[in-house]
Amino acid sequence: MTEAVNQPDQPEVIEGGQPDLFSKFDPLIEMRRNLLDSGVEDPFSLVMDRVLSPTTAICNGRETILLGTYNYMGMTFDPDVIEAGQKALTDFGSGTTGSRVLNGTYSGHKAVEQALCEFYAMDHAMVFSTGYQANLGIISTIAGKGDYIILDIDSHASIWDGCKMGDAEVVPFKHNDLEAMEKRLRRIPEGAGKLVILEGVYSMMGDIAPLKEMIAVAKKHGAMVLVDEAHSMGFIGPNGRGVAEDQGCLDDVDFVIGTFSKSVGTVGGFCVSNHPKFEIMRLVCRPYVFTASLPPSVVATACTSIRKLMHAADKRAHLWENSRTLHAALKAAGFHLGTETPQSAIIAVIMPDLERGAAMWEALLHEGLYVNLARPPATPANMTLLRCSLCAAHTAEQVQQIVGMFQRAGVKAGIL
Structure with a gap:
């Protein structure tokens, strides 16, 4: 969940008598x-x-393994995607x-929406310029004044916005918390419009x-349901449609929100x-309505990637293998993880505080490994996390390298 930084009661006054609007930061x-x-x-x-x-880059002049890119299915360098x-x-x-x-719909935009309809086996698809805009647009349009939105407190910033x-x-x-959710639904006034918003995979933990x-x-309780599957689309479920498909309830979801910037490997957002x-x-x-549409090259890469993800069962299986292997190894090494068992391609390693989390992040970078340092207020319960995002293109050998890097960095940073 994202929260506002604590703000002073009165803004600081700068020279000339004008309030400093940056003082809240x-x-x-x-x-x-x-x-x-x-x-x-x-x-x-x-x-x-x-x-x-998809798994390596030059950072600060050094070849580095990427473990913090959300490139779950490794599609960013797929030859067919690049050619398209x-x-x-x-x-x-x-x-x-x-x-x-107006003038922003090209044949490629219609093609990628058709690919999404086929991918999800749904009737309608609508593409936005980012995943953030997809949540911003769909939620703000379908639930307005007088309606009620019931949502998980750890929902993404785009959902809250x-x-x-x-x-x-x-x-x-x-x-x-299923019981807490139902209690709140019971309190909604009779006849009011209700939208329940959930996420398939929560991105921090x-x-x-x-x-x-x-x-x-x-x-x-008569509510419509929106599920954000940004971090599960392409990977989780028999056809990669996400957690709702995996749990057998996709037909009961009214709106699925997703993004092209994770498994699809480009940029953009959508609702089906x-x-x-x-x-x-x-x-x-x-x-x-009021945003320029995605460039033709972007929707072409997205369309090609989505159609290839329809037949990516082997990649999904390998990604699950990577997730299970890394989760078990980090847990055995003594790290405190966000989940008891691997539930997605995200593995959160909980740090004691921001200072030691930053030291561990830097030690990993010096080892040749990039992960995300996630800090409050973007994290649940004010935790500092090292967030690892596995990729289907990570080899078994790279996963073992990553384990060794974590162990050495953990000792150097005083975490282990």
Whole structure:
């Protein structure tokens, strides 16, 4: 869950008598200054000089294994995907310069939406410029003033922002707590519009939701259901459709939100649905209507990638093997992990505090391994995490290398 940084009661006044609108960020500025003053390299400003493959890059002049990119299925360097993007760039140019409802719909946009419909076996698909915009647009449009949104308190920032933009009443419940969710549904006024928002995989800890049970409760109380499958699409489920498919409840989901920036390997967002009135969203959803559409090369790469993910069972199996192997090895080494068992391609390694987490991050980088350093307020319960995102392109040998890097860095940083 994302929360606002603590703000002073009154903004600081700068020279000339004007209030300093940046004063509310002072605690964060101070935290970052203290971190950098300790001599740690800035973990939030890493530059990749060159990307060599889905799993390796040159960082600070050194070849580095990538374990923090969300490139779950390794599609970023797929030859067919790259060829499709190059052809579209040549045939259609570098951009659309317009909104989808004006001059911004090309044949590629319709093709990628058709690919999404086939991938999910659903009637409608709507593509946005980012996954963030997909949540912002769909949530704010379908749930407005007088409606109620019931959502997991650990929901992604884009979900919270979509709720705020739509002006619906927001009712959060404790993370993955079925009983707490039902209690809140019971309190919603009779006849009010209700939208339950869940995620298949929660991106910080890598844990999954009990969607089957939660969706059943939502339907019992007359609520529509939106599931964000950003971190499970392409990987989890027999066909890679996500946790809802894996738990056998996809047909009961009204809206599935996803992104192209994870398993698909490019950028963009989408919503798929079987709702018979869904197409009206193209005229009433402001983040869709008032945003330039994705470049032709991007939708071409996405379309090709999605169609290849329909036949990626071997990749999914290998990614699961990587996840189980790394989770077991890190747990055996003595690290504190976010889940007892591997539930997704995300493995969260919990750090004692931000300072030691940053030291561990830097020690790993010096070993030749890049992971994400996740800090409050973006993390649950104010934890500091090293978030690992495995890829189907990681070899078994690379996973063993990663284990050794964690063990050596853990000793150096005083974590083990």
